[in-house]
Amino acid sequence: MQALTSLISTSVSDHPARVTLSGTYYDASSSRAFDVLMHLEADGTLRVESVEINRVAQMSECPLSDPLGRMARHFTLPDGARLEITDVDSLANWEREQGRSSGMHLVHLMETRWRWVSAAVIFLLGFMAAGYIWGLPIAAKHVALRLPPKIATITTDQARYLFTKMLDLKDSKVPAKRRQKIGAKFLEMAAAMDPGSKHNYRLEFFDAKFPNAFALPDGLVCITDELIEKAKNNKEVYGVLAHEIVHVREQHGLRSVLQNSAVFLIWTLMTGDISTVAGMGSALPAMLAQSGYSRGFEQEADFGAADYMIKVGWGTKPLSDILQRIDPEHHLGDAEEALSSHPLTGNRVKTLEDYERSKRK
Numbered sequence: 001m002q003a004l005t006s007l008i009s010t011s012v013s014d015h016p017a018r019v020t021l022s023g024t025y026y027d028a029s030s031s032r033a034f035d036v037l038m039h040l041e042a043d044g045t046l047r048v049e050s051v052e053i054n055r056v057a058q059m060s061e062c063p064l065s066d067p068l069g070r071m072a073r074h075f076t077l078p079d080g081a082r083l084e085i086t087d088v089d090s091l092a093n094w095e096r097e098q099g100r101s102s103g104m105h106l107v108h109l110m111e112t113r114w115r116w117v118s119a120a121v122i123f124l125l126g127f128m129a130a131g132y133i134w135g136l137p138i139a140a141k142h143v144a145l146r147l148p149p150k151i152a153t154i155t156t157d158q159a160r161y162l163f164t165k166m167l168d169l170k171d172s173k174v175p176a177k178r179r180q181k182i183g184a185k186f187l188e189m190a191a192a193m194d195p196g197s198k199h200n201y202r203l204e205f206f207d208a209k210f211p212n213a214f215a216l217p218d219g220l221v222c223i224t225d226e227l228i229e230k231a232k233n234n235k236e237v238y239g240v241l242a243h244e245i246v247h248v249r250e251q252h253g254l255r256s257v258l259q260n261s262a263v264f265l266i267w268t269l270m271t272g273d274i275s276t277v278a279g280m281g282s283a284l285p286a287m288l289a290q291s292g293y294s295r296g297f298e299q300e301a302d303f304g305a306a307d308y309m310i311k312v313g314w315g316t317k318p319l320s321d322i323l324q325r326i327d328p329e330h331h332l333g334d335a336e337e338a339l340s341s342h343p344l345t346g347n348r349v350k351t352l353e354d355y356e357r358s359k360r361k
């Protein structure tokens with residue numbers, strides 16, 4: 001026995017790729033079992049040795065069973081004899097060293113380490129869910145508020161063009177004098193609500209087929225004649241504009257787009273190159289049109305508008321009133337629906353009232 005051991009160790013050092021394993025040999029004809037040593041040689045030869053057995057075969061002619069948990073694996077020799085290996089770890093190491101792969105390693109790993117793997121999978125899913133719910137909006141805000149202004153400008157120009165076509169926007173027919181008055185108030189509100197802003201706040205009036213207003217990333221707010229016609233007074237218009245100013249200040253548009261394209265966002269964070277967003281320039285306006293705002297963003301815009309309106313002594317009623325007035329006929333087409341920032345009016349009015357009451361306490 002001593003002689004055999006030293007023979008093996010010598011052979012191993014001469015041929016680093018060689019491995020010797022113990023196993024059980026089942027004779028094809030008699031099914032008798034023999035304890036054997038097997039040598040897996042670097043040249044692809046399989047040698048089986050014991051006192052009774054001495055066989056040589058080519059491994060390419062001896063299929064090896066796939067790993068399945070910690071179950072023993074076996075080579076099948078050309079004449080049907082089987083060679084069983086219980087030391088599956090050493091065999092797997094040898095396969096790795098040989099660059100052999102049974103293609104079952106993941107399954108093997110999961111079967112042998114299933115407790116560990118299922119814990120890891122649960123952790124990963126939890127981590128991803130948390131990342132999606134909390135991490136993604138935070139990351140989107142971080143990126144959106146730090147984008148170079150040029151990107152907001154390009155996006156706005158293209159989105160404005162796109163919306164003009166999509167929504168068939170025409171030149172406003174509201175008298176110039178009234179437009180001037182509303183426009184001046186809009187700038188005054190923007191300066192008060194977003195002091196020291198980097199955004200280029202400006203208001204445009206359009207003739208459309210529906211009452212609406214929307215904000216674009218660089219500070220352009222658009223309002224339709226139909227919304228102004230629905231308003232009983234300018235304060236109601238200002239309430240809507242205050243809401244849109246918050247959308248710009250908080251960059252809800254770009255944040256929606258970024259949140260809705262998480263893969264792209266993760267790529268930006270990984271590469272640390274925020275300027276690559278510029279490459280998305282052509283896609284952003286279309287995405288902006290499709291993404292709409294989340295209910296959370298709408299509420300933030302309502303509350304931001306309410307803060308201003310309460311502060312200047314108007315209260316939130318003008319905004320609530322116009323929301324309710326435009327709601328019943330607010331059944332818009334797809335493109336318009338996407339742009340509409342006024343869903344679920346009933347809830348919003350109630351929430352606005354509750355908010356104002358809490359602020360006045």
Ligand SMILES: [Zn+2]
Binds near residue numbers: 243247293298301342
């Ligand atoms: Zn809105």
